[in-house]
Amino acid sequence: QRLDGRQCYDYRNVRVSFGPDRGCCVVELGKTRVLGQVSCELVPPKPNRATEGILFFNLELSPMAAPGFEPGRQSELLVKLNRLIERCLRNSKCIDTESLCVVAGEKVWQIRVDLHVLNHDGNIIDAASIAAIVALCHFRRPDVSVQGEEVTVYSPEERDPVPLSIHHMPICVSFAFFQQGTYLLVDPSEREERVMDGLLVIAMNKHREICTIQSSGGIMLLKDQVLRCSKITAVKVAEITELIQKALENDQKVRKEGGKFGFAESIPNQKITAFKMESAAVDTNDVEEQAEEIITKADPPSEVFAKPILHTPGTAQIGEGIENSWGDLEESEREEAAEEEGESDATAFECQRMETEDTSTMSEAKDEPIVLSDSEEEEVVILEPQEVSKKTRTQTTLKQENTSKKAFNKRRRKKRAAR
Amino acid sequence: GDTSVLAGLYGPVEVKGSKESPDGATLEVLLRPKVGLPGVGERSREQLLRRTCEAVVLGALHPRTAITLVLQVLSDAGSLLSCCLNAACMGLLDAGLPLSSLFCGVTCALGAQGSIVLDPTARQEQEARAVLTFAIDSTERKVLMATTKGSCSVEEMQQCLAAAQRAADTIFQFYRDSVRRKYSK
Numbered sequence: 001q002r003l004d005g006r007q008c009y010d011y012r013n014v015r016v017s018f019g020p021d022r023g024c025c026v027v028e029l030g031k032t033r034v035l036g037q038v039s040c041e042l043v044p045p046k047p048n049r050a051t052e053g054i055l056f057f058n059l060e061l062s063p064m065a066a067p068g069f070e071p072g073r074q075s076e077l078l079v080k081l082n083r084l085i086e087r088c089l090r091n092s093k094c095i096d097t098e099s100l101c102v103v104a105g106e107k108v109w110q111i112r113v114d115l116h117v118l119n120h121d122g123n124i125i126d127a128a129s130i131a132a133i134v135a136l137c138h139f140r141r142p143d144v145s146v147q148g149e150e151v152t153v154y155s156p157e158e159r160d161p162v163p164l165s166i167h168h169m170p171i172c173v174s175f176a177f178f179q180q181g182t183y184l185l186v187d188p189s190e191r192e193e194r195v196m197d198g199l200l201v202i203a204m205n206k207h208r209e210i211c212t213i214q215s216s217g218g219i220m221l222l223k224d225q226v227l228r229c230s231k232i233t234a235v236k237v238a239e240i241t242e243l244i245q246k247a248l249e250n251d252q253k254v255r256k257e258g259g260k261f262g263f264a265e266s267i268p269n270q271k272i273t274a275f276k277m278e279s280a281a282v283d284t285n286d287v288e289e290q291a292e293e294i295i296t297k298a299d300p301p302s303e304v305f306a307k308p309i310l311h312t313p314g315t316a317q318i319g320e321g322i323e324n325s326w327g328d329l330e331e332s333e334r335e336e337a338a339e340e341e342g343e344s345d346a347t348a349f350e351c352q353r354m355e356t357e358d359t360s361t362m363s364e365a366k367d368e369p370i371v372l373s374d375s376e377e378e379e380v381v382i383l384e385p386q387e388v389s390k391k392t393r394t395q396t397t398l399k400q401e402n403t404s405k406k407a408f409n410k411r412r413r414k415k416r417a418a419r
Numbered sequence: 420g421d422t423s424v425l426a427g428l429y430g431p432v433e434v435k436g437s438k439e440s441p442d443g444a445t446l447e448v449l450l451r452p453k454v455g456l457p458g459v460g461e462r463s464r465e466q467l468l469r470r471t472c473e474a475v476v477l478g479a480l481h482p483r484t485a486i487t488l489v490l491q492v493l494s495d496a497g498s499l500l501s502c503c504l505n506a507a508c509m510g511l512l513d514a515g516l517p518l519s520s521l522f523c524g525v526t527c528a529l530g531a532q533g534s535i536v537l538d539p540t541a542r543q544e545q546e547a548r549a550v551l552t553f554a555i556d557s558t559e560r561k562v563l564m565a566t567t568k569g570s571c572s573v574e575e576m577q578q579c580l581a582a583a584q585r586a587a588d589t590i591f592q593f594y595r596d597s598v599r600r601k602y603s604k
Contacts (some may be wrong), residue, residue, distance in 0.1 A: 021493045024494060026493070035453075071556060112454065116453075118427075
């Protein structure tokens, strides 16, 4: 008796759904979810295989699949899974790589299959292999024509994309062994996987040909056990292949009729956790008026904006900004006067330096908080310039700082950094 | 529309000594594209999301822990960043993390004549002069994060912002309805 009530040879429910792009599908095996995406590009072929296209597989364990999966870690499990999928699909020659060749020795199609494990509830291998095969069947590559030396790739609007030539569909079936081969389970769930002694994976296609077989875990199997497993596999593969075909046909039909398709549609309405909303029209009629109000409110401040305001000798300010520590450097070059401690402590303002005389205007600048409505620059924190002592300054050189646009961005970035 | 993003959240959990912060929870965001390895574009989006979430999550309640948010792009048909923002917020909500407010993401595309399109498709994004994305919070409709691609005038940004704030209302209503639906059964 299994935890979820299945029999020894029962598979969990398999569900296949497609995305709006060609070659995108999500396979659910019980709770285990795998997303597969196929993409292609033209590349020069491998030197020792000039007439064959390239197949590239990438399996990623997303951290959302299980708390133990960290990004960037090449765990053993990942390597093993990758290798298995590769062997299963590449060595069985289910894809005709010769047909992927465009110009021998120069340009071939490189097909890239990306699999992301979204949820790990046991038996990633099976789900991943199903996802890979379904995505490959679903994918359409752009049509290409060769005229002499010229290769023209047609976009999907110009000519219908062409499906890949797939000879057969190998599907992996996993068996978990317990207690030295006495107990055998098909499609182990996550808990069963943790306590199993050994694992046997058989990849078979619907013509009852074994594409790949791998036994790991070091359990010793009797010959008739292996044969029995392969018979079970044949049955399962037939079922799953039928399911895939039906799903592909359904999707094809919907696409032809121009109906809506994609993940957003495939979530059934009855599920409690799913919620759909029709595209809502947002009333933007009085938005303009509202915006104008904000702008008019902002206008008065912008006049203040235009006048350079002197905070400290040698630094003027146009617009709000963040102080840059250049201020200190500049000042130190000048003829000496007492440095403002305040300046270095306060957060930065970006300044535009202007020629200045004395700073009688300084005091007035100090008291004048420049109020900019939040709308102009989001969440500008206006800092009162600190207590500054009056000083005489003779000449300051004119320094052109960044253009206002750049200043804007820099301010934003610095502000975010300061937060 | 057709853009789908799946969000998964883990935390607050134990974190290694180097990453732990005595003030509050450390937030980590991982964004996985559908094809290929995550690149620089993903990194920058992750940072944007991270800042936004940090502003909202009350990390001080869980010091020396880590919260991991994983986003997987299922399909991209325009407005990807705001879809990620919405998914992140719903994930945080569903996980029951303490938040100071909800947030939502809205994308605006500015056409050549100054026409504003909310929530553009990939086509509209490409043809637009500028694309702006805002993260707007729920309590006071303030802006948590803004990103632009392309150039636009200040007035246009104002208009987009105001339109985005309107749209935010619709999105928050959607949040409420879906959560209500989930917990009413």
